Amino acid sequence: MYVYDEFDRAFLAERVAEFRDQVARRLSGALSEDEFKPLRLMNGVYLQLHAYMLRVAIPYGTLSSDQLRRLAYVARTYDRGYGHFTTRQNIQFNWIKLEDLPDAMAALAEVGVHGIQTSGNCIRNVTTDQWAGATPQEFDDPRIWAEILRQYSTLHPEFTYLPRKFKIAITAAPKDRAATKVHDVGLRLHRNEAGELGFEVLVGGGLGRTPFVGKSVRAFLPARHLLSYIEAIMRVYNQYGRRDNIYKARIKILVHEIGAEAFAKAVEAEWEAIRDGALHLSDEIIADIRSRFLYPDFQPRADQPAALATALEDPAFAAWHRNSVHPHKVPGHAIVTVSLKAIGAPPGDATADQMEVVAALADDFGWREIRVGHEQNLCLPNVAQEDLPAIWRRLEAAGLATPNVNHISDIIACPGLDYCALANARAIPVAQEIAKRFADLERSRTIGRLHVNISGCINACGHHHVGHIGILGVEKNGQEFYQITLGGRADEHAQLGTLLGPAVSYEQVPGLIEDVVDTYIELRAGPDELFIDTVARLGVEPFKERVYAAH
Template structure:
């Protein structure tokens, strides 16, 4: 069934002010780029300007990061990304762990043209880098999850509008990230953000927010702490503003490694820090209340699509599952339960063994845009593990969807398995990296694909970063891999037992770093120890909690 033109994605649509803002910002950056190329701006002067528009200078070329607010894209936007990949890059783009998109090969002088292209489809790169409030992220199953208390996307949008070009917080001590979750299961890593926002119910049955502060990864990974157990909806922006004001006033600017709010909150102490925030909040909250009309107006952009009320009556899915084992495997791992009977959320795996994790070609982007129009109300979502989702697929369409995704090399049945590896660009692109990531991930993936028990071992998350910045969240991987430099050689530290979900945890270092050519063997050894010593149906994380890292350490370093 192809959806009609009246079936629009459930996402925020720009008004005239929004459109004017992104167009004027693109025009402003064009003038700044022209001034730089004419020599009228120095490298240092231009650096601050380009960073505020998402442009980094990497090892081989500039890298442009594009904002995807809380992971939502429509098919028109995806086709525009495909066009940019063909016209301005090398035919592909990269999806990040913060639900954004990156292009690794744009020419500096053509970036203003890219920003104009993005503005034409309600996209931009504003505040995707620099010491400012970054893209707000959320649960990739928002609005369709069966464990959801309330759809978090309207509140993400309210926060997005508040953060965009906020004049008081334009130059913070360091970058600042907010994540919002509306479900009982945290799929947005909210405890690892500067501010985590959870929709919760109080004892009276009222829905509000639990606010966490001081989480973060990178050089000093810290789990966020609850600063306010319950906050009324009307106070959302005023409370966030109070936190930002305290951070802006007291966050360190003399040392970038100690400039994040996690360090301020830790060194100040949660009780004292909370008191400072509460005192500031009392001064501003009455003038910043979020009215019911404002919330309702934003919610109107996220009304459910026109679901087929008879979708659950179709019985063809069972026949396809019985007749096609490969489809049944994909269905088991790459689809998720939907709150509407007869529908599933279908993951698009960007983790094929022969492709860098998170990368998509222009051809794949165009094809997925077509699939979104045909099967999922024209909407696509990006996830924190560098995959995509079509969130609203009728179960009767899953078999046809799987067939097309298989032809596109986007149907690897590995969502939530050990080969669903998060990986940063590493030395292949990033000027900050100490070690490669993409090549190592490929080797690990190939080794694991040859093993019989990849699906049998269940949920094991491998996260790998090429430097301490931790863009791939290695600190909270069930198995974390961190590239380090030792006298010009690439070595890798391994951690076990991390998690970014409800019981968030920082992984424990296994032991000394291992050499580049020993990483894959170390990972396969760790998994062999798990398979051989686990108790019945015991998860990898549960086993690590039960036995510690010693059994793994003994085997990995047995020959050293």
């Protein structure tokens, strides 16, 4: 966990006081909604279909138990008793009243949480691997570098009004759990042949109306040059990014139009002028940031303790353990993914009571630390194997032990037309119905790893382009229709899905998805061939032929 200092606390208190005055002026009529809009957006406040929505930043997906408990308090006191965790490792409260927003923000600020830079044309919340610091795969803890970027980017005067919003993701493991290739900038931390720590830099990824997979513009950037190189990228984008057309203002369009090679050349030229200047990261600066992270004082523990072996004789616990428990870098410990995808529940939602359960588990067993993943689940990154049975029992009682992580019912979905003013179609009810169709655990195991992503509009907040099965809601003559894509993926082999065929009606979607899955089971080379590999081997045509014949 990163430990915030007095400067952070004073800064947030001043920001809350400023916003309280702005809200008072809006409520009195001194500010119109148009005048208030840019002020509220700087604090993560949107006006949705039915109410204001507060988006709260969770830097690099890391929360303390106190912070999660305070999110639960806000959900219960100022909202309708729940919050929605997003693909940006943030949380959204969809029903907060305008007059209550300053008090809610003040409560969050007391524990170092805020909505700054969760909206607007600025550098947004930097995201990373939810297993950071715990997985044995990684070269370094990517949160160190995400925190450096957070401090650098917060209220950066040159990059507060960019042509469009800007998103950065970092991974430090060969397995990419941060979807770095579909961000404006993706950073892959690794070591070169000499053992030096650095980044592969990818630029121009992104989804939405015009999706692209990011292009590698530098194979290895020494870690000490991270800020100066990001500054060079931002300067090139700020200078040449389009401001005349909101749909062509993202950096991905600039990279596409001038080409990755020309873009990289412009960045290198800009970087040469600043690489050894004020943004150079000395060993002392990096060490100072690193020292502000508190790590568990792990004590030696036995791998596969007797208590765990006994618990694994219970089929229900064994199913959860097989699905939700992952290897830790320290012997005798484990990483636990907490599914927020109970069958029939809105994906990514957690009630205030459930948040408090997870916070208490982090206190009792997990060194007071929780993570949020871009798949809209939570994570306890540092738990002892001997405590897993107790953790499971408490998760089970809270409805948080559904053993469906990475299965077809572990669906990523945006809020869609139930909440969002931009949406064309519903996403949550579609996800709920699909999950119900595949509720049988044995059937899910037979299907294997399969990611379904649903977006209610072309803005792609549900990352449908990179779902193994992607579902996009569109509007036709006032009716909800859905386009289906197959073969997308968001990992280290990221690629965009291929359109299956004509859009289908709302009522047809669950049945069509069942037909796609049944076709996969029939066509796969064997039980070990995953859905994504079958699509890669055969393409979408065999699926198209069989699915549309049935509809």
